[in-house]
Amino acid sequence: MRPDKSLSPFEIRLYRHYRLVHGVRIALAFTLTFLLVRLLKVPEGTWPLITLVVVMGPISFWGNVVPRAFERIGGTIFGASIGLIALKLELISLPVMLLWCALAMFMCGYLTLGKRPYQALLIGITLSVVVGAPVGDMQIALWRSGDVILGSLLAMLFTSIYPQRAFILWRIQMASFVHAFARLSQAGFSPNLVERPRLDKSLHKILSDVVKLRSLIVPASKETRIQKSLFEAIQTVSRNMVCTLELQLNAYWATRESHFVMINAHTLRETQQMTHHTLEAISRALYEGNPSPAKAHSARLTEIIGELRQIMPASDGGALHETSIHGYVWLSLELARQLELLSQLTGRALRK
Numbered sequence: 408m409r410p411d412k413s414l415s416p417f418e419i420r421l422y423r424h425y426r427l428v429h430g431v432r433i434a435l436a437f438t439l440t441f442l443l444v445r446l447l448k449v450p451e452g453t454w455p456l457i458t459l460v461v462v463m464g465p466i467s468f469w470g471n472v473v474p475r476a477f478e479r480i481g482g483t484i485f486g487a488s489i490g491l492i493a494l495k496l497e498l499i500s501l502p503v504m505l506l507w508c509a510l511a512m513f514m515c516g517y518l519t520l521g522k523r524p525y526q527a528l529l530i531g532i533t534l535s536v537v538v539g540a541p542v543g544d545m546q547i548a549l550w551r552s553g554d555v556i557l558g559s560l561l562a563m564l565f566t567s568i569y570p571q572r573a574f575i576l577w578r579i580q581m582a583s584f585v586h587a588f589a590r591l592s593q594a595g596f597s598p599n600l601v602e603r604p605r606l607d608k609s610l611h612k613i614l615s616d617v618v619k620l621r622s623l624i625v626p627a628s629k630e631t632r633i634q635k636s637l638f639e640a641i642q643t644v645s646r647n648m649v650c651t652l653e654l655q656l657n658a659y660w661a662t663r664e665s666h667f668v669m670i671n672a673h674t675l676r677e678t679q680q681m682t683h684h685t686l687e688a689i690s691r692a693l694y695e696g697n698p699s700p701a702k703a704h705s706a707r708l709t710e711i712i713g714e715l716r717q718i719m720p721a722s723d724g725g726a727l728h729e730t731s732i733h734g735y736v737w738l739s740l741e742l743a744r745q746l747e748l749l750s751q752l753t754g755r756a757l758r759k
Contacts (some may be wrong), residue, residue, distance in 0.1 A: 658735035689750055
């Protein structure tokens with residue numbers, strides 16, 4: 408998929424209700440698979456249905472379902488082979504068959520704690536399904552194995568019909584975070600307020616929203632072939648921005664005298680406005696797939712950083728008064744640097 412693809416209003420509404428869409432998709436897939444199994448009179452017909460739910464149920468994104476389906480097919484084939492050998496050994500000697508199964512399950516348990524735990528688990532599950540057939544009945548064992556593979560293929564088929572993309576949801580939720588951050592920043596530094604607004608719950612909420620985005624990194628990386636390290640870097644910068652904003656609010660409202668000075672400082676007011684414009688530009692870039700406007704705001708933000716550095720030694724007054732102003736200016740510099748970095752990283756993700 409193209410990372411810079413512009414998102415339509417329909418896509419945005421659809422992905423904001425992705426759980427509802429996922430539920431409808433599974434319901435339709437289950438119904439159609441059930442009808443297919445009944446019409447074709449597939450033996451052991453419960454296994455395609457079980458496999459369909461297992462593969463599609465926990466994860467809805469294309470970047471997750473395809474690897475999961477292939478892992479299930481691979482684990483099924485390997486587990487079925489071990490199970491068929493076990494059924495043959497049972498005809499020769501039950502103790503030998505039990506020893507063979509015990510060794511196979513030991514291997515499953517060992518590999519489950521490795522790089523492909525799901526596939527290793529499926530080897531054991533398929534082995535259990537196959538050896539559960541009547542003694543020496545290879546036909547039922549083969550049908551069960553084939554039904555599991557059929558269920559995996561059907562899961563891939565239904566998921567491929569207007570598939571849900573983790574990268575698109577990541578863009579939408581990341582844009583929502585940036586927009587919410589901009590609103591909190593405006594609310595916290597509004598010159599019309601005489602008392603500090605209570606934004607603790609809102610800050611914790613947007614921080615929690617950023618942490619939840621981590622679950623989308625792996626499937627989004629698989630869908631776009633963008634390195635996970637780029638998503639991780641955006642994740643880290645976003646978390647740091649929330650922490651910086653919280654500290655900045657503490658410094659801004661520390662004392663009445665310093666607060667009055669900062670309200671009337673032209674460069675600081677311009678920094679706040681430029682910060683808001685940059686955040687809105689990044690949010691629009693995530694929706695539209697075009698990072699160019701965000702770059703233009705980032706360039707102006709770089710100029711303001713230089714102006715802020717000149718303010719640092721200029722303030723005077725009491726110790727607490729001076730510390731608050733210096734702290735706020737330094738945090739403004741840090742937030743501007745983080746915003747510039749976020750703009751660059753977002754542009755890299757959209758250009759990939």
